[in-house]
Amino acid sequence: MRWATRERIHIDRAACAWLIRRHIDPAPVFVFVADPGDVPADAIAFDIPGAELSHHGGDCSFETILRRYELDDPVLWRIAAIVHEADLDDQRYDAPEAPGIDMVLRGLSMIRDDQEILRLTAPVFDGMYEFCRRALLLGREPS
Amino acid sequence: MSGPQRRPGEWVLLTYRLPREPSTPRSAVWRKLRRLGVAQISDGLVALPAAARTREQLEWVAEEVTDAGGTAAIWLATPAARAEEERLTTVMAASRAAEYQALITAAAAAAGSTSDPVARAGIVRRLRNELRAIQRRDYFPPPDRDLAEEAVHTLADGPGEALAASRPDASQSRSPGPGESP
Numbered sequence: 001m002r003w004a005t006r007e008r009i010h011i012d013r014a015a016c017a018w019l020i021r022r023h024i025d026p027a028p029v030f031v032f033v034a035d036p037g038d039v040p041a042d043a044i045a046f047d048i049p050g051a052e053l054s055h056h057g058g059d060c061s062f063e064t065i066l067r068r069y070e071l072d073d074p075v076l077w078r079i080a081a082i083v084h085e086a087d088l089d090d091q092r093y094d095a096p097e098a099p100g101i102d103m104v105l106r107g108l109s110m111i112r113d114d115q116e117i118l119r120l121t122a123p124v125f126d127g128m129y130e131f132c133r134r135a136l137l138l139g140r141e142p143s
Numbered sequence: 144m145s146g147p148q149r150r151p152g153e154w155v156l157l158t159y160r161l162p163r164e165p166s167t168p169r170s171a172v173w174r175k176l177r178r179l180g181v182a183q184i185s186d187g188l189v190a191l192p193a194a195a196r197t198r199e200q201l202e203w204v205a206e207e208v209t210d211a212g213g214t215a216a217i218w219l220a221t222p223a224a225r226a227e228e229e230r231l232t233t234v235m236a237a238s239r240a241a242e243y244q245a246l247i248t249a250a251a252a253a254a255g256s257t258s259d260p261v262a263r264a265g266i267v268r269r270l271r272n273e274l275r276a277i278q279r280r281d282y283f284p285p286p287d288r289d290l291a292e293e294a295v296h297t298l299a300d301g302p303g304e305a306l307a308a309s310r311p312d313a314s315q316s317r318s319p320g321p322g323e324s325p
Binding site for chain 2: 008010050088109
């Protein structure tokens with residue numbers, strides 16, 4: 001399947017792309033567009049104003065995708081809290097990790113293109129997932 | 144930045160209209176705009192200096208407005224005259240300066256009234272968060288920015304250290320204050 005989002009990606013779009021690949025479509029092709037009107041007809045748009053899979057009711061796009069695809073894994077919702085705060089910083093969640101990951105993504109966007117950022121951040125999100133999964137199972141911070 | 148040839152920069156504008164009732168989405172939108180530190184040009188027209196991030200943030204507010212049954216549009220624009228831009232930057236810097244001053248007042252009040260280190264640490268944490276929130280929406284830093292940082296640092300350092308830091312010759316050495324054991 002083809003998936004389209006705005007170019008010059010940041011935390012929310014990078015996390016959405018990872019989520020799509022891991023939980024929705026194992027062989028996605030990502031297209032980055034400058035203008036919402038440039039989304040190809042056969043592509044599913046995400047994190048683009050006007051798209052179904054974007055910000056709605058105070059949710060960031062990552063949360064919207066979790067809801068639309070009924071992904072109720074609590075580990076993914078913990079990551080959603082971090083992505084939400086890194087993206088919107090509105091104190092809806094307690095996510096002290098957010099400013100750190102926000103800086104990492106903003107820095108990457110200064111030195112790498114969008115496809116490369118997806119490649120580089122996939123293991124970062126995999127690692128965050130594993131960390132949050134163990135923390136949830138243990139009921140405390142994993143070592 | 145300030146030569147006579149300097150052209151006004153690019154701004155991202157959000158023009159929006161929301162029904163007066165219900166008032167909840169109206170105030171939610173307004174709270175968001177305040178947190179972003181927008182300059183209000185007129186009723187229903189706000190501006191931020193254009194950048195990928197500011198543009199995106201305003202685009203999401205626009206989306207929220209239309210989701211709530213209002214109308215909104217995003218424009219990229221350049222003020223026709225430098226004076227126009229200076230009016231915006233002056234107002235924005237003054238708004239941030241007022242916020243920094245409120246923070247400085249809060250830090251001074253806490254320094255004067257709280258000697259309990261645990262209570263003080265709690266206040267420091269809150270003020271640091273507040274400082275970070277103001278800095279995120281500070282696009283044209285006024286001098287008060289440094290003063291606010293200093294006020295929070297001083298409070299965090301505690302009474303003895305604060306005294307030492309205020310002595311110009313002692314600012315590097317961090318020697319213990321009077322009556323404090325080394």
